Amino acid sequence: MGTAFYSFARGLVATVFTPLYRVKVVGKENIPKEGGVLICSNHIHNFDPPIVGISCPRPIRFMAKEEIFRVPVFGKVIKNLNAFPVKRGMSDREALRTGLKVLKDGEVLGLFPEGTRSKTGKLGKGLAGAGFFALRTDAAVVPCAIVGEYKPFKQIKVFYGKPLKMDELRKNKVSAEETTDFIMNEISQLIEKNL
Structure with missing residues (x-):
């Protein structure tokens, strides 16, 4: 993992974004200090990945849509930030x-289960990938809610919920789709509680 570049980029983004969007982070202590962690967040803006990246105390590897990796310069940067591509729709x-x-x-895996940015700001339906990762590993599953508007000097808040209890779901062999629905419901509650 290119930790030196990640730390440099994280510091740079934090220096710009924290004062610009008055970023407030709540529940950082809910992210386990070690072991695999799956962070599942709502997706309201293109700046969500850097905001989650600077608010999480551990380095995150994001799964990002393949098209981004083809963008000149930017594609190379996110690859160096340890993101990896996923083909959409299959x-x-x-x-x-x-x-x-x-x-x-x-390590920590960052996912936006909706698979794409919400055009309305409302939480959409999650894709089965989040449930797949939650069921197939012993990783802690941490719901994350980004609340606010990305307007200069308006506040963006990032809320991390407590790790979700996945043992029952794993034991009962619940489907990946249903598991994602369970995760999305927790994200939805986090959003509603903090609007």
Whole structure:
């Protein structure tokens, strides 16, 4: 993991974004200090990944749509930030394998289960990938809610909920889709509680 570049980029983004969007983080202590962690967040803006990246105390590996990696310069930057591509609209086995490895290696995987940015700001339906990772690993599953508007000097708040209890779901062999619905419901409650 290119930790030196990640730390540099994180520091740079934090220096700009924290005062610009008056970023407030609540519940950081809910992210386990070690072991695999799956962070699942709502997606309201293109700046969500850097905001989650600077608010999480541990380095995050994001799964990002493949098209981004083709953007000149920017694609190279996010690759150096340890993001990895996923093809949208199909089951991308390579991306699933990479995600499982990240979690099994005790790292933090960042996901936006909706798969795309919400045009309305309302929480959409989550894709099965989040449930797949939650069921196939022992990673702690931490719901995350980003609340606010990305307008200069308006406040953006990031809320991390307590790790979700997944044992029952794993034991009862609940489907990946239903598990994602459970995760999305927790994100929805976090948003509603903090609006």
